[in-house]
Amino acid sequence: MSDKPLTDIAFSEFDLHPALLAGLEAAGFSRCTPIQALTLPVALAGRDVAGQAQTGTGKTLAFLIAVVNRLLTRPAMAERNPEDPRALILAPTRELAIQIHKDALKFADGLGLKFALVYGGVDYDKQRAQLQAGADVIIATPGRLIDYVRQHKVVSLHVCEICVLDEADRMFDLGFIKDIRFLLRRMPARTERQTLLFSATLSHRVLELAYEHMNEPEKLVVETETVTAARVRQKVFFPANEEKIPLLLGLLSRSEGARTMVFVNTKAWVEKVARALEKAGYRVGVLSGDVPQKKRETLLGRFQKGQLEILVATDVAARGLHIEGVSHVYNFDLPFDAEDYVHRIGRTARLGAEGDAISFACELYAMSLPDIEAYIEQKIPVEPVTPELLTALPRAPRPAPAAGGEAEAQESIGEIFREAREQRAADEQ
Template identity: 55%
Template sequence: MTQTSSPAATEQKKLLTDTRLDSLGLHPTIVSGLDARGFTHATPIQAETLPLAIKGTDIAGQAHTGTGKTAAFLLATLHRLLRDEPQPSDDAPARASQPRALILAPTRELADQIYKDALPLAADTGLKCVVCYGGTGYEEQRQAIADGVDVLIGTPGRLIDYYKQKIYTLKAIEVAVLDEADRMFDLGFINDIRYLFRKMPAPERRQNLLFSATLSHRVLELAYEHMNSPTLIRTDTETVNIGAITQQLYHVSKDDKLALLIGTLRQIDNGRTLIFINTKRTAEFIEDGLNANGFDAATLSGDVAQNKRLRLLEQFKTGELPIMVATDVAARGLHIPDVTHVINYDLPQDAQDYVHRIGRTARAGNTGSAISFACEEYVYSLPDIEAYIEHKIEAEMPTADAFADDVTVPARRPRKRRGGSRNGGSRRPRSRRA
């Protein structure tokens, strides 16, 4: 595996490089489409990866969400498909669709975001993009794939479901993209990923693009196993825009966190705020507490129905919903513009998640604020977080007037029963949703 570096990778505060997209050798149809949409210069990760990817080199890239990696692999994929004539497989199942590119994402939200980013880039190319994921649109997605697709984007569970039904084949795949590879491991999808890769042509007969927020040992092992001598490109992703984020840390007891949260939110004027918590149970408590105290807030977590999740994300992006309470499902892979404040109601237990969380603010050259509450339950994560970001976070004890003194504390919601019955009925195993 070859490793490259570039001065562009060290200039994390600079959103764009001096590299023009029309100088990279992209297919003319793509260039004209970029020009028409006002995209002229590459981000650092694009400037590093595209020249190699356009030549057909496999890439294992370390890049944070918001650095332009999605456009990087989409442009490389579209270029490859426009440059080469399609080579349908003669031994494919009858009437099975034969996509030429497969893009795998760990979450429904990320798959949908990739699809939305792909549509304008592919608009002038004649290439058809389709997205599929669990939780909604089963028959519609199935039919869209069956009708023919060039670039298939999706989550592993739904993709494997349709594959086993012979709705499509992977025998004609020319480009395979794996986004957020580290997250695939976290969510337990790695066996599904290997299953799909093994149904494709051999690594040397396709182009492989892997992106991950961290290129850990397990991610690199996956790259060695299923890629063709990829070039390793690291950018200083964990400190992207960190200098543009004001970080504050308050030491507070667990019982006083809600009052401090409400007091803090009352000081935020016309902001868009993401509140991160560690458990869905806490998310419910915070959402109820904020709504009971006059704030308009909603929760984004894995248990929320897909249609509702997409609606909430859209409302948050447009500013209709000013406050989003989220588990770490929202920490990666989502393009949420103009988040002014990130509040860690719970300190994350993984130091890397701290960076992913606060990275939701100070995007696209903006500044932002990250406020963290260190209570007796999660303060033990603080040394690891500070070691990981290589500096101490300014800590203080909140003053008495920082706490709201008129807080309505919501009752805890009753726990939901998961199947079974009091007379001995068996519980159904929980299914993984993708």
């Protein structure tokens, strides 16, 4: 854990349940990151928190510790049935919900608590049965959970004593705020439950939500000199549209072995870019709205294991994913929204590591650059597009995929998208 920006405050200094502390130590967590050191004294005391922190700072662990410790140290509400959840963690995307669930199991798997993961796109009946069987903690995206809440015999939130809203700003962006309010109204009153809200920005609309549905929340902000991670080396090129793929291939050939993500604005261009990279000999995965959820999870797992060298994605992957060791992020297209730029490049330089963020300001998307630079309060250094960079260097023989992944790693981009189209056609019937 030595690459994390840690404080001198140890988790053992807090009044944590002994089994929770043992689980943290076994998982390798001993000292707090700044957001954990700031929020845990308030959250562990049972008070509401509105926390602001950049992605990758450890806020997930902060709220998970608060949730788990509360459930282990306080009695449930008297009217609770065994199957009723005591805690709810809401996330804006499936990917983030899955990641929170994984993080929870790292240190809390053996503590006698049941965690249920609920999100759209997969296993409707299986998830419903899991909820009906009972869970102490539900980790969910709003839309799918509301489906089950409306079916009154599936799940009730009437004794849910602690609620976490993660990436609240993104909840607004994705239009989930009506859903959030629907769910909050089905929990105990705000004075009877604890609510923890986290957001990359505590904007006026996020604070309005906080003060409406929380009990005198303490506003906590991890101060940073800049909006973007300090250890990200940023640069921008100004290629013509037809130069973008040659430039990408040229730059990739000069950073061999780097774990890389490439962000593209449209699903159509995800496929075009991925095919070009595949043709150049790279092992490539894709994340977009067209790719079924189970396939996305498989591709993410292979990327994490090193079986895939590059992940090409739309903004579906820009938030919430914690993938170790991503050293290079390319904005093949500059995003329309400045906040999306911050979240994209936040996939690298996570928890104290260093990374490179390279952006292409082409004729189509260059107009986004002034807004991005105003938002991050800095000018991004400009690099020239030279004939040398438009020519890819010869690739060294690539290493074989990790053991056990050989057959999977040979699946082509064409096969992935053909399966996606077949799945979409089946869903529409």
